[in-house]
Amino acid sequence: MKPATQRHLKPIVSARDVVNRFGTQKVHDGISLDVLRGEVLGIAGGSGSGKSVLLKTLAGLHRPDSGEVLVGDKPVDALGPAEKASLFGVLFQQGALFSSLSVAQNVMLPMREHTDLPPEEQERLTAMKLALAGLPADAGVKLPAELSGGMVKRAAFARALALDPRILFLDEPTSDLDPLTAGGIDALIAQLNRSLGITVVIVTHDLTTLFTVCSRLAVLVDKKITVGTLDKLMRSDQPWIHDFLHGPRAQGAMSARKHNHGNG
Amino acid sequence: MRVGRSTPPTGQVASTFAVSGEGDRLALEGVLDIHTLPEAQRSLRQALKQRKKGALDLANLSGLDTPGALFLCGLGDKGVAFTGVRAEHKALLDLVCGLELKPLPKPKSVPRWRQFIIGLGRGADEAWHDTGDVITFIGRAASAVGNVLIHPRSLRLPAISRQIEETGVNALPIIGLMAVMISIVIGYQGVAQLRPYGGEDFTINLVAVSMLREMGVLITAIMVAGRSGSAFAAEIGVMKARDEIDALNVMGMNPMALLVVPRVIGLVITLPLLTFFSDVMGLVGGAVISQVQLGVSPVQYVDRVHHALDASDLFVGLFKAPVFGFLIAVIGCMHGLRVRGSADSVGRETTRAVVKTIFVVIVLDALFSILFEKLGL
Numbered sequence: 001m002k003p004a005t006q007r008h009l010k011p012i013v014s015a016r017d018v019v020n021r022f023g024t025q026k027v028h029d030g031i032s033l034d035v036l037r038g039e040v041l042g043i044a045g046g047s048g049s050g051k052s053v054l055l056k057t058l059a060g061l062h063r064p065d066s067g068e069v070l071v072g073d074k075p076v077d078a079l080g081p082a083e084k085a086s087l088f089g090v091l092f093q094q095g096a097l098f099s100s101l102s103v104a105q106n107v108m109l110p111m112r113e114h115t116d117l118p119p120e121e122q123e124r125l126t127a128m129k130l131a132l133a134g135l136p137a138d139a140g141v142k143l144p145a146e147l148s149g150g151m152v153k154r155a156a157f158a159r160a161l162a163l164d165p166r167i168l169f170l171d172e173p174t175s176d177l178d179p180l181t182a183g184g185i186d187a188l189i190a191q192l193n194r195s196l197g198i199t200v201v202i203v204t205h206d207l208t209t210l211f212t213v214c215s216r217l218a219v220l221v222d223k224k225i226t227v228g229t230l231d232k233l234m235r236s237d238q239p240w241i242h243d244f245l246h247g248p249r250a251q252g253a254m255s256a257r258k259h260n261h262g263n264g
Numbered sequence: 265m266r267v268g269r270s271t272p273p274t275g276q277v278a279s280t281f282a283v284s285g286e287g288d289r290l291a292l293e294g295v296l297d298i299h300t301l302p303e304a305q306r307s308l309r310q311a312l313k314q315r316k317k318g319a320l321d322l323a324n325l326s327g328l329d330t331p332g333a334l335f336l337c338g339l340g341d342k343g344v345a346f347t348g349v350r351a352e353h354k355a356l357l358d359l360v361c362g363l364e365l366k367p368l369p370k371p372k373s374v375p376r377w378r379q380f381i382i383g384l385g386r387g388a389d390e391a392w393h394d395t396g397d398v399i400t401f402i403g404r405a406a407s408a409v410g411n412v413l414i415h416p417r418s419l420r421l422p423a424i425s426r427q428i429e430e431t432g433v434n435a436l437p438i439i440g441l442m443a444v445m446i447s448i449v450i451g452y453q454g455v456a457q458l459r460p461y462g463g464e465d466f467t468i469n470l471v472a473v474s475m476l477r478e479m480g481v482l483i484t485a486i487m488v489a490g491r492s493g494s495a496f497a498a499e500i501g502v503m504k505a506r507d508e509i510d511a512l513n514v515m516g517m518n519p520m521a522l523l524v525v526p527r528v529i530g531l532v533i534t535l536p537l538l539t540f541f542s543d544v545m546g547l548v549g550g551a552v553i554s555q556v557q558l559g560v561s562p563v564q565y566v567d568r569v570h571h572a573l574d575a576s577d578l579f580v581g582l583f584k585a586p587v588f589g590f591l592i593a594v595i596g597c598m599h600g601l602r603v604r605g606s607a608d609s610v611g612r613e614t615t616r617a618v619v620k621t622i623f624v625v626i627v628l629d630a631l632f633s634i635l636f637e638k639l640g641l
Contacts, residue, residue: 086299099608104368115298117331125298127368128334128360137366145606164298164329195359196330197352 012037012167012199013058013076018067020053027053029223030067035167040193040200042210044244045220051203052093052171054220058201059090059169085114089160093171095152097144103155104130104140110162126158133158134188150181157188168192170202174209182206186213207253212260219244283307290320295327301335312344323348333360398620401598402591408520409528420526427530431492432538438491439538442483443545444552447471450479451553468554468565469572475546476577482629484542485588488535489621493596496527497617500600501610509601519601528593535589536582543581576641584632591628592621 011034020028027050035041035058045051056062058069060076069076071087079087097106107126111117117125127137133154139147147155153173160168173189174182190213192198204210210217211230218227221240226233234245244250281300282293290311296304312318320339322328328336333356340346340361349357374382412419454467500523503509512519547569554560560568599617603609 099606111298116302117298121301123368125331125334127365128330128363131363131365132330132360138369140368141371161330164331191359195355
């Protein structure tokens, strides 16, 4: 399961000298990051290092205190709502499914808003998105409150994919899931990247996800970011990155990577 | 035939789609995505209508997304062959065509009239169970309060004083304002209705008696139900939704004693005080209206009020206040503890708490009116 790496080396989203501050505390101090077209970029870092804030900044949901985020050559703030909807899909940590709508209605909502497709066509597409995200068709009539944790993530995936976005932002896609379900989500991400050519940005603590799915890693340490391939970061002498990538948990994730790559 | 799209997403080819070629060989050009799909369906259906089996050349298709791939898979199932498929489209087509698609199940539709009858039955059943729940919870709360009063050492004075500040002191401005406004409304109506009979002076009696006996306590109770009853339901509801109530139970602390009792005691103390404040402000409003409409000076007004009022008028009003306070707090807390699971349940229970407390306050007030009438107070 090799990620479709560096299909095009052009950045699709780039952050330029982003500074984020909460009160007097700086979270990001001049971060520059290029997300390349077609890659799977993993963003890692300790708790409270501002990973989720960085993701929100990249997706244009949080305005940085200084610096800017460019999509292509346009600032992210200048994108119109329809354009943004067809470019970005975001999977929020808790799913953020609308609790009063059924799963199918959740997925259909962006289609209804941004396309002129007839309702029966929208339903066909919704059934396809649910199948793509690995949900059975009868999950469509359920309310989000009736779903298990793994199904919530899959339903949120289906909604994020509703308009076939070019970039998928995933905030902790495998947190709170059992290892088997998490493995299924990892495989889903890799497949979407490979088959749909979607660019994926993942914020995660999950070393297995980082090691098996991501083509590059960005590690947030001390308000700064270090970007590189896994092999390059493995040789980093920055203490946090070294401990993070060589700790006992990393060994297990490493063997998962070897296992995966061995099986092609 | 070309379909344009206003804003091409950054870095992408503009979304246009076209069918070209003749005879058995058709070629697709441009982008086949969710936006060009309706046009593509129309034009391809027409072009393919004449022939049973055709071939589609996809070499010039620059963009394809999942809805487009799904459409092509549908054509493929009908016997259309694809030529010149690009590598990146091949993977997408393989993925989408490989999905096992079932139509979304339709929710069962129930006729309107049956929904109405089901709703009626369900509502009646819920109301019946609700009444039982309220009575049970009133009993539990009363027993918890009684328990605390028997063992005063377990009385949580800091919690009670915080509740008094939040539900009482902070409510003073709004309740004072409401009382003045209501007495002005009553005063204006009184003057207008009594003037034809030459009895406009009795407006003072009207304002003073109705404020003290009824309006003061009613306005205060409704305001507090909206302000504090909802707050109790929301505060406790959020704790319940976040498992904080279970955490208290596990640590051997009784949520009833810890959360409900201070709120109940607080409101039972607060509401009579607020009612008294509201009475005073109502009389101040009456003084204003007497000066403006009747030309009665404040000094004369006090004298008139003194004659118009009986001590029982004040006590009838104040007697009701702790009863209302107890019920508002109990119903608010009950709905907070009823929250199940998610956050939208907190909103629903808060709404119910407010509606139910105001309903109970008004019904009880009517019952009290009849009772005091019979008692001759």
